[in-house]
Amino acid sequence: MTALLLRRSASLFLTLLAVSGLIFLVMQVLPGDPAAIMLGTSASADTLAALRQELGLDQPMLVRYLQWIGGLASGDLGTSITYGVPVAGLIGERLAVTLPLAFIAILLSVAIALPLGVLSAAKRNGPVDYIAGFVSQLFIAVPGFWVGLLLALVFAVKLGVMPSGGFPGWQAGFGPALQALVLPAIALALQQAGVLTRVTRSAVAEVLGEDFVRTARAKGLPKRVTLWRHAVRNALVPVVTILGLQFTFLIAGAVLIENVFNLPGLGRLAYQALTQRDLVVMQDVVMFFAGLVILVNFLVDMSYLILDPRLREASR
Amino acid sequence: MSAPLLDIQGLNIAMRLARGGRLPIVNDLSLTLQAGDTVGIVGESGSGKSLLSLAVMGLLPPAAVVSGRILFEGRDLLSLDDDGMSEIRGRRIGMIFQEPMTALNPAMTVGDQIAEGLVRHEKLSWNAARDRAVELLDRVRIPDPKARASAYPHQMSGGQRQRVGIAIAVAMRPALMIADEPTTALDVTVQAEVLEILDDLCQRESMALMLISHDLGVIARMCARTLVLYAGRRMEEGATRAVLTGPLNPYTKGLLRAVPRRRADDGPLETIPGSVPGFARLPAGCVFSDRCLDVVAACQAGEPAWTSPLPGRGVRCIRAGEEVSA
Ligand SMILES: Nc1ncnc2c1ncn2[C@@H]1O[C@H](COP(=O)(O)OP(=O)(O)OP(=O)(O)O)[C@@H](O)[C@H]1O
Numbered sequence: 050m051t052a053l054l055l056r057r058s059a060s061l062f063l064t065l066l067a068v069s070g071l072i073f074l075v076m077q078v079l080p081g082d083p084a085a086i087m088l089g090t091s092a093s094a095d096t097l098a099a100l101r102q103e104l105g106l107d108q109p110m111l112v113r114y115l116q117w118i119g120g121l122a123s124g125d126l127g128t129s130i131t132y133g134v135p136v137a138g139l140i141g142e143r144l145a146v147t148l149p150l151a152f153i154a155i156l157l158s159v160a161i162a163l164p165l166g167v168l169s170a171a172k173r174n175g176p177v178d179y180i181a182g183f184v185s186q187l188f189i190a191v192p193g194f195w196v197g198l199l200l201a202l203v204f205a206v207k208l209g210v211m212p213s214g215g216f217p218g219w220q221a222g223f224g225p226a227l228q229a230l231v232l233p234a235i236a237l238a239l240q241q242a243g244v245l246t247r248v249t250r251s252a253v254a255e256v257l258g259e260d261f262v263r264t265a266r267a268k269g270l271p272k273r274v275t276l277w278r279h280a281v282r283n284a285l286v287p288v289v290t291i292l293g294l295q296f297t298f299l300i301a302g303a304v305l306i307e308n309v310f311n312l313p314g315l316g317r318l319a320y321q322a323l324t325q326r327d328l329v330v331m332q333d334v335v336m337f338f339a340g341l342v343i344l345v346n347f348l349v350d351m352s353y354l355i356l357d358p359r360l361r362e363a364s365r
Numbered sequence: 366m367s368a369p370l371l372d373i374q375g376l377n378i379a380m381r382l383a384r385g386g387r388l389p390i391v392n393d394l395s396l397t398l399q400a401g402d403t404v405g406i407v408g409e410s411g412s413g414k415s416l417l418s419l420a421v422m423g424l425l426p427p428a429a430v431v432s433g434r435i436l437f438e439g440r441d442l443l444s445l446d447d448d449g450m451s452e453i454r455g456r457r458i459g460m461i462f463q464e465p466m467t468a469l470n471p472a473m474t475v476g477d478q479i480a481e482g483l484v485r486h487e488k489l490s491w492n493a494a495r496d497r498a499v500e501l502l503d504r505v506r507i508p509d510p511k512a513r514a515s516a517y518p519h520q521m522s523g524g525q526r527q528r529v530g531i532a533i534a535v536a537m538r539p540a541l542m543i544a545d546e547p548t549t550a551l552d553v554t555v556q557a558e559v560l561e562i563l564d565d566l567c568q569r570e571s572m573a574l575m576l577i578s579h580d581l582g583v584i585a586r587m588c589a590r591t592l593v594l595y596a597g598r599r600m601e602e603g604a605t606r607a608v609l610t611g612p613l614n615p616y617t618k619g620l621l622r623a624v625p626r627r628r629a630d631d632g633p634l635e636t637i638p639g640s641v642p643g644f645a646r647l648p649a650g651c652v653f654s655d656r657c658l659d660v661v662a663a664c665q666a667g668e669p670a671w672t673s674p675l676p677g678r679g680v681r682c683i684r685a686g687e688e689v690s691a
């Protein structure tokens with residue numbers, strides 16, 4: 050088990066390294082010279098050259114790459130070209146919005162999908178199953194940002210019970226900050242909940258047909274206990290797998306939703322950096338997102354060992 | 366005679382078909398067990414043995430339509446709802462399944478799988494139930510039961526898993542044990558040991574046993590009485606010795622001829638010609654008439670009645686009388 054953990058951690062590290070190289074290369078081929086963008090069109094060749102030197106843009110590619118990942122390793126992410134502040138602080142600040150947003154969205158989608166999927170599987174072809182099927186198809190079909198706009202229109206503009214956008218900051222108190230995240234989190238969660246409901250339903254339905262469920266019933270366990278303790282427990286591997294995969298889409302969705310709701314999160318930071326050609330910020334934020342996705346998938350891999358005892362020996 | 370433990374009367378089981386309609390499978394089946402009785406149920410694959418046992422457990426698939434009466438300890442099981450059945454399952458009727466590889470939950474320790482029923486029925490705490498599970502593992506002769514209780518099924522051999530299956534089924538000392546081909550999936554060497562454990566426990570707890578098997582040897586060893594099924598019908602019933610040494614139904618004779626002998630000079634193994642026809646294509650009259658070696662024209666005229674040509678014997682064959690007088 051420890052050996053496995055070490056091996057997986059090593060592969061996690063190598064993946065991160067490979068991804069960093071890829072991100073760096075892509076940034077190099079993006080059109081636009083950051084120095085030229087910062088100075089505008091009227092700058093002279095001399096000032097341009099001076100700024101390029103100051104930004105380190107005149108150095109060979111390999112040197113710049115090593116400097117970048119060396120900085121990443123020591124927590125120095127460089128300085129934003131547009132904001133003129135350390136990127137590390139910038140990301141930390143924005144994370145205080147995006148992380149809770151993502152967390153609430155995941156929580157919400159699991160809270161909707163798990164009971165709905167399990168009940169549909171337990172009462173296949175019953176009314177609950179049909180309604181859940183219809184609802185989840187609807188959730189899947191409607192894009193998150195559109196749901197976001199609709200929610201803002203109804204709850205903020207028409208009813209005025211929710212803020213339509215912006216973020217007061219956590220210093221404004223837990224309540225108001227949380228309130229600002231609720232609608233965007235719903236917008237992010239619904240599509241995921243739809244997919245997760247379908248996956249949960251089919252996974253649980255499959256397990257319900259297994260022999261060991263019949264054994265559990267033959268012991269005299271009531272249906273409800275058999276369902277949760279035996280069937281759902283054994284259906285979790287596919288559910289957690291999809292949850293892990295969805296994390297990538299959650300990040301992509303956050304970029305859109307943060308812009309719809311004008312939330313100062315990482316996604317919005319990425320979008321701003323892109324439009325302003327702030328290569329330093331962009332490179333760091335993309336790397337951060339990639340690292341997060343890789344980390345989540347690592348955790349999903351590890352969770353299999355808890356969920357399925359058979360894998361503990363198989364993977365030794 | 367006291368009231369029987371299990372009294373099945375006129376049981377019919379049909380399957381609802383996806384394209385509509387019903388396919389009758391088990392037909393007019395009756396069977397009585399007194400407390401402590403051991404009955405073997407034998408028949409080719411598809412003859413309805415598993416459906417019969419699942420009907421007693423109240424665990425038939427949703428597509429099954431069942432009618433008749435299954436009286437157990439005086440209560441009609443078919444009229445109970447699922448909660449009522451849950452009270453009886455495991456506690457009064459235990460069941461052992463055929464496939465030890467798939468019949469246990471892969472994500473739960475075997476100790477907990479045994480303890481679970483005790484927690485449910487005897488209202489034990491999990492800790493007390495786990496201690497009992499260790500005792501039960503010992504009783505089904507699992508070595509080092511304390512350590513093995515925390516093993517997962519995949520860490521055990523097929524024979525050991527089937528013993529766990531037995532431990533689960535006997536945990537609450539049910540009055541009736543149903544074993545559906547408990548050794549079919551096991552190696553021959555392991556089979557004998559598992560059967561011995563089962564036999565031993567049944568006798569010690571004076572449990573009645575309903576043992577389902579293809580294997581007449583297994584039935585001869587374990588059961589005082591035998592019921593022969595074909596295409597969902599009773600073909601013959603009686604004391605095991607009597608049925609095996611003096612079969613009245615040509616189908617039983619066919620089954621006996623198909624039993625492999627130990628001696629090598631017995632010549633090629635005989636089989637019953639043909640195979641069980643689909644339930645949708647059963648012949649008119651006696652359902653076995655199209656494969657029967659002793660068939661006469663009258664066999665196709667109508668389904669033979671269940672008769673009792675000898676005391677303690679039952680048979681469904683119009684020519685059984687000739688057999689008795691011969
Ligand atoms: N869920 C089901 N849906 C439709 N038909 C079924 C179902 N289960 C069983 N049957 C049919 O009922 C008949 C009897 O099945 P059953 O499993 O009781 O046979 P069996 O005697 O136990 O056979 P085996 O020795 O192979 O276990 C079979 O012909 C089968 O096709």
Ligand SMILES: [Mg+2]
Nearest residue numbers: 414415416545
């Ligand atoms: Mg069967």
